[in-house]
Amino acid sequence: MKYVLLTLFVVLGACIFSPVQAQIPTALDGLTISVTPENPAPEGTVSFSATSVRIDLNRADIYWYVNGTLSKKGRGEKQFTMTAGKIGSTTRVRAVATSTGGEQVEATIVVRPVIIDLLWQADSYVPPFYKGKELFSFQSEIHFIALPQFTASGGTPINPSGLVYKWTKDGTVQGSLSGYGKQKFTTVGSVISRPIRIEVEVSTLDGTITSKKSLVVDASSPEIIFYENNPLLGVRFERALSGDINLAGDEIKINAYPYFFSTAKKNDMRYNWSMNNTKIPNSQNKSDITLRKPAQTSGKSLVSLKIENSERLLQFAQNSLGVLFTSGTGN
Numbered sequence: 001m002k003y004v005l006l007t008l009f010v011v012l013g014a015c016i017f018s019p020v021q022a023q024i025p026t027a028l029d030g031l032t033i034s035v036t037p038e039n040p041a042p043e044g045t046v047s048f049s050a051t052s053v054r055i056d057l058n059r060a061d062i063y064w065y066v067n068g069t070l071s072k073k074g075r076g077e078k079q080f081t082m083t084a085g086k087i088g089s090t091t092r093v094r095a096v097a098t099s100t101g102g103e104q105v106e107a108t109i110v111v112r113p114v115i116i117d118l119l120w121q122a123d124s125y126v127p128p129f130y131k132g133k134e135l136f137s138f139q140s141e142i143h144f145i146a147l148p149q150f151t152a153s154g155g156t157p158i159n160p161s162g163l164v165y166k167w168t169k170d171g172t173v174q175g176s177l178s179g180y181g182k183q184k185f186t187t188v189g190s191v192i193s194r195p196i197r198i199e200v201e202v203s204t205l206d207g208t209i210t211s212k213k214s215l216v217v218d219a220s221s222p223e224i225i226f227y228e229n230n231p232l233l234g235v236r237f238e239r240a241l242s243g244d245i246n247l248a249g250d251e252i253k254i255n256a257y258p259y260f261f262s263t264a265k266k267n268d269m270r271y272n273w274s275m276n277n278t279k280i281p282n283s284q285n286k287s288d289i290t291l292r293k294p295a296q297t298s299g300k301s302l303v304s305l306k307i308e309n310s311e312r313l314l315q316f317a318q319n320s321l322g323v324l325f326t327s328g329t330g331n
Contacts, residue, residue, distance in 0.1 A: 030054050030105030033095055039211055042087040042113035048080045048095070050107070055099035065094040084113050088151035116202055116213040117147040124260040127225075129237060135220040138193040139312040140262035142217065144185045146200045150209055158204065168199040168214075180205075191314045193219045222260045224307055224319035229253040229288060244300070244322035251292040254321070258307050261315060268311045274304045291323060298326045 032051045040046045048064070050057060057078050064072040064080040072080055085091050091111040098104045121143045122136040136142045146165060150158040160183055167174040167185045177185055189196060199214035226241040235255050245252075258269060273283040283289060291303065304320040 031095055031097060031107035033093070033107045033109045035109065035111075040084045040111070040113065042084060042089075042115065044084050044113075046082055046084050046111060048082075048093060048109070050078045050080075050095045050097065052097065052105055054105055055097060055103055057097055060097040060099050063096045065092075065096070067092055068094075084111055087113050087115055087149060088155050088157075089113065090153060112209060114151070114209065114211050115149040116200070116211055117149075118144060118198070118200060118213045118215050119147065120144050120198075120215070120217055122260075123263045124222075125258050125263055126260070127237060127257040135260045136189060136196070136217050137222050137260045137262065137315065138189045138219045139191055139309075139315045140260070141186060141188050142196070144187075144198055144200070146183045146185075146202060146213065148183075148202045148211070150202070150204065150211075162205070164203050164205065166201040166203075168201075170197050189219055193221060195219060220260055222258060222307070222315060222317040224305055224317045225257050225259060226305075226319065226321050227255050227257065229255045241321055244324055247291070247293055247323055247325040249293075251290055252323070253288060253290045254303070255288040256305050256307070256319075257287075258317065261307070261309055261317075262312055268309050270308045270310055272306045272308070274306075276302050277304070293325045296327050300324050 030052065031054075034049045034051070036047045036049070037044075050062065058076045061075055062073065062077045063070060064077070066082060071082070080093070080095070082091075082093070089112070092108060093111060094106065094108045096104065096106040120136070122134050123141040123143070124134045124137055126132065126134050144167075146160075148160050148163060150160075150163065152158055161181045163183070164180050165182045165185075166178045167182070169187055174185065174187075183202075185198070185200070187196070187198075195216045195218045197214065197216045199212060201210065201212045203210040227239070228236045228241060230236055231253075241254065256271070261269065269285075271283075271285050271287055273280045273286070273289055280289070289303070291301075301323045302320055303323055304318065306318045307316060309315040
């Protein structure tokens, strides 16, 4: 069997993600108010529940006020539900409870919805014109940025660079990467392919507004995808090669593209080609290979490739392709 090998190429990447949350500072005096959800979305449903160790709320007269206006009252009315305001709004919810003996306790809670978008971008290879998301693979770098929308009491937007950020990775606070204005966070995935959980707590300097956002990013394994490099059409990115392919002409040029490998050092990628489990001479560190049909021979050859990141030993991928050919003149 004859084969001829040609040259190389590599790839690049970027990404995003986004959600919503809100903040609830509290104040209490003899009464405790709990809120569900803890961080309600703007214009979302909020439920309040009152508890007290001083009086029996089941027998008490309870009054619920929203911004000073009575919204609900009744004996034993320990729960209250309302709709949160728009982003930047402030809603004061006050509960007053009077026992059968005349003792009165109360608590006030302030609902101030905010939004935090938590975005991420992985440093991983994808081929040119790839329209999908560059996935996070173990041992690759991943960047996060928090984009909070906080407003002051008067409705004036607060500059995100003037807020305090506390980053937590897999339950561990990242103290050196947290602090005033640190709305960006970068980390490297572990050697084990597992999800990474990131949480950011954002607060104003005076601590009157505080909110959290978290997300989990699943780690993906790097992949190798084969494409035909046609002499007239170039690389056929619209049609990946897999399984068994028929060698219709006398030769075919195959390009291999590594997906989701770390881009930290582009020259650390090692290509190892083999045919029928035997290394192909002079093919190492080439990203493409040209195969020619042997003369007067029919059969199938298994072409395999393993790509490794020499700096991150557990970051590798393998793929293979069956090439079917029928007897012909060959070259």
